Each structure stands twice: as structure tokens, then as C-alpha cells.
Amino acid sequence: MAESEQEQRILQAAEYALGTLEPRERSRFETQLMHDAEARRELAYWETRLGALGLALRPADPPAAVWDRVTRELGLESATPVAQNSETSARHSRSAANDSGPGMWRGLALVASVAALVMAGFLFTGSTERSAGPESPAAPAYASVVYDEPTGMSWLVTAHANSHKMTVVAMGDYEVPEGKVLRAWLKPENGEPVLLGKWPNTHGDHEMAVSDTAAQHMNEPAKLMVSMEDAGTSAQASVPSGKLMWTSPIARRTG
Structure with a gap:
């Protein structure tokens, strides 16, 4: 396999694991997974690596201001207010995804990559903002x-x-x-x-x-x-x- 093809497979597997592949590329990669053992192994590798980063993390809801800033930076619609019902929120999300095209997905790939780095930072260097209550589980050393x-x-x-x-x-x-x-x-x-x-x-x-x-x-x-x-x-x-x-x-x- 040519080096460029191998690099492309690695990139696709990583973005698939992050959930940032453009829909058409995602569909093609899923078809490839059915008959390409190398692609399946590459995907397993990235799922394992990315999964390991969040072992010590507890779920947390980011402030609304964070989502507002992300949508502004990516040129998407204004963030949907929390008070709206789930159906309206889903409609806004679909509209944003359809209107923005591949550029939006590439932007989200960058955001997701940064998020992975942040998770690694939580696991290995800790966070000064994390509460340290008596019942909080300690992060692995x-x-x-x-x-x-x-x-x-x-x-x-x-x-x-x-x-x-x-x-x-x-x-x-x-x-x-x-x-x-x-x-x-x-x-x-x-x-x-x-x-x-x-x-x-x-x-x-x-x-x-x-x-x-x-x-x-x-x-x-x-x-x-x-x-x-x-x-x-x-x-x-x-x-x-x-x-x-x-x-x-x-x-x-x-x-």
C-alpha cells in the first residue's frame, strides 16, 4: 500500500472514532470496514487510544458561553437556547450541519482534536478547576x-x-x-x-x-x-x- 493511502486510512479512522468524518466519507469508510481488516485494526487502535484519555473523567456540562463561542468561531448559527425543546434543538442542529458542508466538519475535527488533548491533560496533569471534594475519585497516577x-x-x-x-x-x-x-x-x-x-x-x-x-x-x-x-x-x-x-x-x- 502506498504511503499516502496508508496516511489517508489512518486519518479516516481517527476522524471516524472522533465522530467528525463528513457524512459521505463516513459512509464510504463504513463500507470499507466490512472488507478491509487493516481499516478495522486502525479503527480499533484509535478507539482504544481516545477511550483511554477519558478514563478518569466525570461527565460535565460545559457552560452555554462555550457553545456560543464554538458556533461563532465555526460560522454556524447562534447557539440554541437551553429552554427550547429537543425537537427544535435537533432541527437547528440538522440545519447547521446541512448548510455548512465539509468546512464545518473540518472545523469540528479541529475542535474534537483539541478536546482529545484537553482530556489527556485532565488524565495526566490534572485540572486546577476540578473540585476536590472528599467523595471525588482520585485520578489514576x-x-x-x-x-x-x-x-x-x-x-x-x-x-x-x-x-x-x-x-x-x-x-x-x-x-x-x-x-x-x-x-x-x-x-x-x-x-x-x-x-x-x-x-x-x-x-x-x-x-x-x-x-x-x-x-x-x-x-x-x-x-x-x-x-x-x-x-x-x-x-x-x-x-x-x-x-x-x-x-x-x-x-x-x-x-
């Missing part, structure tokens, strides 16, 4: 995304500061050969791997215990590694003995 390119399978990983637990969200099922097991490792930038334990391969939320040694190393630059091991090998091994399947950097929250 560490996050990582493990992605298997051949299958499009991914895992979202988060952990809190001073915690001996790590949450792993498996976005689907990953087939492990009989007699094999996946094991996770923490690899400090300057140090030997530290065994975390068995890596989940079934869809859903999972918790993994984090040893004192691993917890200490998470405060340093480190990577998450997953290896495919023989099921009969010791669960107390000090280094991976099987095939290294995936390696992913661990992002540390700085604020």
Missing part, C-alpha cells in the same frame, strides 16, 4: 495502553499512587494457545524486569496485585511488558523466558 496490531485487541491499564493494585480493562478476548499463559512485567528504565503476574486475556475489568518492589519502580520511568510463557514455568520467575508479545510505556501523571 499511571496509565498505559497495550495494543496487539494483528488482531486489534487492546488493554487499558491504570493504577493509583501508593496503591498495590492495577486495573486492566481488556477490550475483548485474546486467544492463548493451550499450555501457554500471558504474564506481565514492569521493566524500569535502569533495572531488571519485575514480575506483576498473569495477564488477563478475557474481556472485562480485571485487577492485578502490585508488589512493593513494582510499586516503587512505578515512580520511575518504566515500561509494561507482556510475555507468552509455558504454563508450567514458575510464577516466581525473575525474567521472561518466553516470547515477548508487547511493550508499552507507562505514562505518569505529573500534577
Whole structure:
């Protein structure tokens, strides 16, 4: 595949995941997804990456002034008052979309991209405007995304500061050969791997215990590694003995 075609597929998958593809392009991309495995994998990648950014965020309604400014900047109709009923609001939204054409969608793509960056900022650097009440859940201090390119399978990983637990969200099922097991490792930038334990391969939320040694190393630059091991090998091994399947950097929250 030509480089330009690959770049176009990447861009379309990213915009599709954000919901900013122009309707005609969106329809063509959905048709492509039915017979193009590469497009499906690229879409899975972007859905996983963008989904990870909002793991620690709570829903919030932005002030009306924000929407007013967005519509002015994009040259759309004036923002619809909140007091109007949903049918009227929907009619105004459809009118704005139909009248503005591709230019409006490109503008929304820019807005959505900025929104993704803002979500990343919330997750990793915090927000000075976020309330810190006693019942507010703390944001994760560490996050990582493990992605298997051949299958499009991914895992979202988060952990809190001073915690001996790590949450792993498996976005689907990953087939492990009989007699094999996946094991996770923490690899400090300057140090030997530290065994975390068995890596989940079934869809859903999972918790993994984090040893004192691993917890200490998470405060340093480190990577998450997953290896495919023989099921009969010791669960107390000090280094991976099987095939290294995936390696992913661990992002540390700085604020």
C-alpha cells in the first residue's frame, strides 16, 4: 500500500472514532470496514487510544458561553437556547450541519482534536478547576495502553499512587494457545524486569496485585511488558523466558 493511502486510512479512522468524518466519507469508510481488516485494526487502535484519555473523567456540562463561542468561531448559527425543546434543538442542529458542508466538519475535527488533548491533560496533569471534594475519585497516577496490531485487541491499564493494585480493562478476548499463559512485567528504565503476574486475556475489568518492589519502580520511568510463557514455568520467575508479545510505556501523571 502506498504511503499516502496508508496516511489517508489512518486519518479516516481517527476522524471516524472522533465522530467528525463528513457524512459521505463516513459512509464510504463504513463500507470499507466490512472488507478491509487493516481499516478495522486502525479503527480499533484509535478507539482504544481516545477511550483511554477519558478514563478518569466525570461527565460535565460545559457552560452555554462555550457553545456560543464554538458556533461563532465555526460560522454556524447562534447557539440554541437551553429552554427550547429537543425537537427544535435537533432541527437547528440538522440545519447547521446541512448548510455548512465539509468546512464545518473540518472545523469540528479541529475542535474534537483539541478536546482529545484537553482530556489527556485532565488524565495526566490534572485540572486546577476540578473540585476536590472528599467523595471525588482520585485520578489514576499511571496509565498505559497495550495494543496487539494483528488482531486489534487492546488493554487499558491504570493504577493509583501508593496503591498495590492495577486495573486492566481488556477490550475483548485474546486467544492463548493451550499450555501457554500471558504474564506481565514492569521493566524500569535502569533495572531488571519485575514480575506483576498473569495477564488477563478475557474481556472485562480485571485487577492485578502490585508488589512493593513494582510499586516503587512505578515512580520511575518504566515500561509494561507482556510475555507468552509455558504454563508450567514458575510464577516466581525473575525474567521472561518466553516470547515477548508487547511493550508499552507507562505514562505518569505529573500534577
